[in-house]
Amino acid sequence: MTKLPLQLQQINREGYSVSLWVPDAAAVQASYYHQKEQDNTIPFPHWTRLWPAALALTDYLHTHPELIRQKNVLELAAGLGLPSLIAARQAATVCCSDYLQEAVDTMEQNIRHNQLTNVTGSLINWHHLPPQLQPDVLLMSDINYNPEDFSHLYQVLLHFLQMGTHIILTTPQRLMAKPFIEQLLPWCVAQQEVNVQDTQVTILELSNQH
Template sequence: MTEMNFTKYLQTVPLHNGSFDLFVPLQSDIQQAYLEQKSVDANADFPYWAKVWPSAIGLSMFLQAHPQLLQDKQVLELAAGLGLPSLVAAKYAQSVCCSDYVKAPLDFVEASADHHQLTNIDYQIINWFTVPSTITADVLLLSDINYEPAAFAVLFEMIQVFLAKQTTIILSTPQRLLAKPFIAQLLAFSTFQTEIEVLENGVSVWVQVLLLQQ
C-alpha cells in the first residue's frame, strides 16, 4: 500500500474483562491509499490490517480468560494487523514481538502500546511465507490467518515448524466454510478448543479458538 500518514484515532473494543482502547486508521485514509495503489498496481493487496476483526477480539478475550498461558512467556504474533492480541498479551507476557508484513499497521500498534505504557513489545516486519528460521517463541498468536486458500499449504507448514520447536500456538478463526479443510488438519495438534461470541455491529460472530501443541 502507498506510504502515507494515516490519521490515528482511539477505538474502544469491548472485551469480556472490560474494554480496550487502541489506535485505528480513518477508513477514508485507507480507501484513498488503496485506490491510489490500485491505480498503479492492479494486484495491490487489500489492507486487511486496517480493521479490528472479530477473530482478534475473540483471541484477546481468550487470552484474558487464560493468562497463565502467557505468564512470563516470550510471545510472537504473526500477521498482527492493529495488534489487539499482542497488546492484551503484553499485560501478562515477559515480552511480545508484534509483526506484520508491512510497516503501516505496526506504527498503530506502537502508538497503542505507548498509550497503555507497555514497554515489553517490539515490532518486526515478518512475512509468514518466509519466517526466518532463527525466530523462536514460547507462544505464537495467529488471528484470522486462514482467509486465502492459496496460502493454506504454506501456513500449515509454518505451523508445523513452530510446533516442532515446542511453541504453543493459539489460533482464532471465524467459521468460514472454505477454511474447514485447513482447520481439520490442525485438529490433530489441538489440546483445547472453544467458541467465543463476538458482536460486530450488533451481529453475533462465533470465533473458534484452538490451542495447538506438539
C-alpha cells in the same frame, strides 16, 4: 499506501479495556480505491481493521492468563496488534509483528501509547521467518483466508509445533478453510466456538505435547 490518519478508539470488552490507535476507515477506503485505479491488483489493507477473530483471541488471553504468564510470546500477522497489547499484561516478552511497515509503525504507536515496556513491534513475514524465532507461545488471528497460502501456513504452524511452541489460533468459520483447520486437529488440545460481532469464531489451542 500513503500514511493513513489514525483515530484513538477505546476498546471495552468484558473484564478489560484498552485504547488503540486505528486507521480512519473513510481514509482507508478513499486511499484504497484511489490506488486501485492505478493498479487493479492492489490488495485491500486488511491490517487496518480490528476483526472479530482478533477480539476473540484477545478475550481468550484475558480469560486464560495462565497460557501466557511469564512466557515469551510472538504474534504473527498482527495487524493492529490488540492481542499482543493484552498479552503484555501477563507475558514476560511480546513480539508483535506484521509484514507491512505501516502496520508495524501503527502497532509501535499503540505500544508507546499504552506505555508497554515488554513489547516490541517487528517487521516479520511468515513466508520468510527469521531462524532465531523460538517463542513459548504463538498467537495468530484470522490468517487462513487465502487458500493459496494454506499449504505454506500449515508448514509454518508445523515448524513451531515441532519446536514445542504452544499455538493459539482464532479463525472465522469459513467453509473454504475447513480442510485446513481439519489438518490441525491432531495437535488440538482445546477448542472453543464463540460469537463476536455476529461472527462465529473458532479458537484452537495447538500443541505437540498432549
